Amino acid sequence: MLVFLLAKMMPGDPFSGLIGPNTDPKQIAALREAAGLNDPWWQQYIHWISNAAHGDLGMSYTMKQPVSTLIGSRMVNTFWLSLLAMILTYALAIPMAISAARHEGSLWDRILLIYNSVTFGIPAYVVYLLFIFIFGFTLGLFPTGGTVDPNVSGFFPTLINKIYHMICQQLRWHYWEQQQFSPTSVLVS
Structure with missing residues (x-):
């Protein structure tokens, strides 16, 4: 939980470093929505811990591969x-x-x-x-x-x-x- 909370406290989101200056804001909003980053933090945590309990650690945004x-x-x-x-x-x-x-x-x-x-x-x-x-x-x-x-x-x-x-x-x-x-x-x- 500590890692999750520390990641939430960091400025920006996982897509901040991947987008260029000319990226359409609608594309960024769609990426955030698809990743569930617009949900409340507690809902994101429950979703994350539920997936982790089933062996799904999510996708690496930079490597484009499953974290596991x-x-x-x-x-x-x-x-x-x-x-x-x-x-x-x-x-x-x-x-x-x-x-x-x-x-x-x-x-x-x-x-x-x-x-x-x-x-x-x-x-x-x-x-x-x-x-x-x-x-x-x-x-x-x-x-x-x-x-x-x-x-x-x-x-x-x-x-x-x-x-x-x-x-x-x-x-x-x-x-x-x-x-x-x-x-x-x-x-x-």
Whole structure:
């Protein structure tokens, strides 16, 4: 409901950015009427929530496709990103935190504590942009976009190519996940 209300509070409507300066006002009014935007907000919400309960999330005005189709087409990449982020988190962050806890007061503990204290204040999106800039653009080690090369075929080559394309994204996810398990996150919360 919050998303619906915030969308209603925004100026304009979904058609504002799609129309040109010479568009006939009657066409705009017809589009608004067909989309139900002239109905009271509570009626629009009931219609929207009823459709959503039946799996109809509506149409994307910009992409001209059902929203559920757009979400579904991105679920595979979301699954891979989440899976690899969890693997990195469990494989690196948790053992590092356990090691720091077992060697409390040691040089290793202090290095990890300083690293976590410094990086905890940097938002994940800034780190992600730095990773893309350094490893993608400057060093050219990793691709900066896409999920797989179109010329790759076969299960294992495609899997390896997908992982290669997701490395920068995974570093960002791992960074965010690592912050959640760090000793300083326990101190802050």
